[in-house]
Amino acid sequence: MARISEQVIEQVRSSIDIVDIIGEYVQLTKRGYNFFGLCPFHMEKTPSFAVNPSKQIYKCFGCGSGGGTINFVMEIEKMEFIEAIKFLAEKYNIEVNLETKKSSKFFSQLFEIHNLAANLYQQNLKTPKGLQIINYLNERGINNDTINEFQIGLSLNKWSSLLDETRKNNFKSDALIQSGLFINGDKGYYDRFRNRIMFPISDRNNKIIAFGGRVFDSNDPAKYINSSETPIYNKSKVFYGLSITKGFLSKENTAIVVEGYLDLIQLYQNDIKNVVAVSGTSLTDSHALELNKYVKNVKIAYDGDNAGKNAAIRAGYVLLKNGFFPEIVVIPENTDPDDWIQKEGPIPLKNAIENSINLFKFQYKNTDVDDSNPNSISNLVNDILREISDVVDPVHKELCIRSIAKVTKLNENTLFESLNNMNSKKSFKKNYDEKKEKTDNNDLSKYNLLEDELVQICFSNDFKTRLFIYENMQTEWMISKSIKTIFNEIFIHLHSEYKPDINVVMDGIKDANFRQKFATLIFDIDKKNLSIDAAIECLTRIEKSFLKRKLNSLRENLNKFKSDELKSILIEISNIQSSLNNIKFKYDKFKKN
Incomplete structure (x- = not known):
């Protein structure tokens, strides 16, 4: 089935200006950094409709409407997403070619761009800096034949080395934009990879589809960066080598x-x-x-x-x-x-x-298990059983039980019985999740503010702060469905060297109410404290609240468990209490000195 290509969508997104588009429908007046006007979505006499040009988002503080430029067009013109893209593409003279899965020309160009990049990076090894790279790799025991076989190269410490090379070859701009090798900055596009040892990533058919770059003689905290995902590169499906x-x-x-x-x-x-x-x-x-x-x-x-x-x-x-x-x-x-x-x-x-x-x-x-402490062993075994409870094949599951019994020296029948009880535990968890929505209104309001703050901190300029959230936050700690949806859209970008693109996140949020929520959170984000210490405080309080809810729910439901389950439940209660007692020290190593 034909569709608008991803590169066209990205080209539209990067070409449009929200003030120009909304200005065709609303008389806007600049006030400070933002523009204000009467909201087109509800009747008002005092302007409460704000447009933030730096973030390319709008927010009405009267009716709550909010989103990005594409969302605005969808709402004002009553269009679907694809219709809005076509509408904006026509305004900006962007050619919209409907593509099928066989739109080979575009994909051929993506592969050609990556081949050109790989060749350029290899040629750079002949420069003085490149010879340093070769010596560095040789000292690590990697010989020149291996360097050549894996096509290892060097990206120069220049802003547009690769971009300049691609322009000589007349590649279409949409292919360049969608290649993942360039970043759109305030002054235009520039090379994503600079001053790094380059490792080409190929698909199983040996076509280069992406790159990984390792830092060299630099204090950059991002030791490795990778290509962003593109029409030819999905990192969750690709193995290097x-x-x-x-x-x-x-x-x-x-x-x-x-x-x-x-x-x-x-x-x-x-x-x-x-x-x-x-x-x-x-x-x-x-x-x-x-x-x-x-x-x-x-x-x-x-x-x-x-x-x-x-x-x-x-x-x-x-x-x-x-x-x-x-x-x-x-x-x-x-x-x-x-x-x-x-x-x-x-x-x-x-x-x-x-x-x-x-x-x-x-x-x-490799787990801190005290062999002399039955509670310690029981806790680990239950963790393992919870994991294998998702194994579907019964033979596979039985072989797992045999292996666990051999390692732990526990009776197989006991393990099978515990595994069978997992179903009742899962039933309890479902009831527990439903009960989370009924938390006391005052506590819930305070907790929602914490979750809101977490989303805002995800847009910190500090890479270490974003990485801290990526490595430590768990979505099961969250209560708000809207925040959980928003966070999941943001999460996949947090490990990147570059902070999440607000409009990419906005377009990924399908629910209009959730988009409004996100627009509200992000509109005045520049005034917020987005430091690593703020992230630590926020995560600590969110996790603490989750543990307290879980602890209270377990205690309230003790009488619903069978006698043979009580022991493990009491152990779980004890472990949660221990986690609560120690939580204030959990993230100390991440704090600034």
């Missing part, structure tokens, strides 16, 4: 999954070639489905620090729920596969791969 290693995966019937580009390259060069990397994202269900095309066995070799171990466990459960029995490679504390090979050669890592352990044993070994 797969185009080169897929034959080795099939041959070995085993995939070793690592976290980083250099981890993969180091393993590959040292004859561990059945390897893929998830770079810039967590392992997803789509990744698991991709692996299933090549292998039946997966071993996870993530970093040896706590973050890497936790990520390995999370990835393990994703694989488990998709039909694999994953194993974890034990990497030494505070190192990664790349560093380990550099320091000790490939033999220790090869031995660790050979002796990898199952997911449950790894989790048991």
